Amino acid sequence: MPEPVSTSAAYRMSSLPLPSYPPNVAPKPLTLAFDPHSLVDAVETVLKGHRQAVELAVIALLCEGHLLIEDVPGTGKTTLARALGRAIDAHVSRIQFTPDLLPSDIVGVSVYRQATGTFDFTPGPIFANVVIADEINRASPKTQSAMLEAMQEKQVTVDGVTLPLPGMFIVIATQNPFEMEGTYPLPEAQRDRFMIRMSLGYPSYNDELLMLDSQELSDPLDDVRPVITASDVSGLIASVRSLHASQAIKQYIVDLARATRDLPGVRLGVSPRAGIQLLRAAKGAAALESRRFVIPDDVQKMVPYVWGHRLAQVAGERSSEETLRELVGRVKVR
DSSP states (O other), X not given: OOOOOOHHHHTTTSOOOXXXXXXXXXXXXXXXXXXXXXXXXXXHTTSTTOHHHHXXXXXHHHTTOOEEEEOOTTSSHHHHHHHXXXXXXXXXXXXXXXXXXXXXXXXXXXXXXTTTTEEEEEEOTTSSSEEEEETGGGSOHHHHGGGHHHHHHSEEEETTEEEEOOSSOEEEEEEOSSOOTTOOOOOHHHHTTOSEEEOOOOOOHHHHHXXXXXXXXXXXGGGOOOOXXXXXXXXXXXXXXXXXXXXXXXXXXXXXXXXXTTOTTEEEOOOHHHHHHHHHHHHHHHHHTTOSBOOHHHHHHHHHHHHTTTOEEOTTSOXXXXXXXXXXXXXXXX
């Protein structure tokens, strides 16, 4: 576990009141039932040189959020999703999205049994703890809509019957943002269901060389073993949710959200739900730093990943991430 930062250092960029600890005594580091860094380490054995991306994936997991990975083919999007799934002792399913995929291929279908004269429901791949939605933008909007209820309410409705999904549930979706022929861009409502959007990018020279060495004779995914169970993940989720976020931190998030709605060149600022997602993601970032409370740095770190895909800008303007980083530099903590 990393060493806890001092209280004064943690609050160096803000005017927040210091927590009431005795003079010259740093707060005790956060102790969780399971060290999330063990999960990060297990996944990073497969994805060399992408520790920050792996940490973002783990933060999404700890915060009950869904993850959207956008990048060119071959950079490791599906590999990251598969490695995270294998590192958890849970039910993992993979859906390859194609233009002919139907909603029933995702949620399941009721089959008539002539022998008994009844309908039996056959669950689809959405009934899993970790759902890998590969190339999600290649399916039609009708099929994509089958994911909305599951991602927001952790349930699906089939033939008028509502069925709950597993308690620990995360969707990890991938898409290629450059090859758009024959694809269906995700609607704003569906993009808003994802807590975090990120890209992996190309590895460094040494990391790419290391990948050639490690994968010359075998697939490192074959060596990934579960390091945590689904029930342990549920316990971590509860612990992360209970971390302290002061009123000043919440005011800071609201100030940032309201500022996005007045930005020039922005057609649509972030929604109130985006603020809730940012607060939860900031708690996840604090947990990875072994802190019991959220600081402004946690919020600022997560803003581009949680709000980048929610900010609707005028075509031709700068990237949403650049706009948000500039915004963070202007909005001060009260």
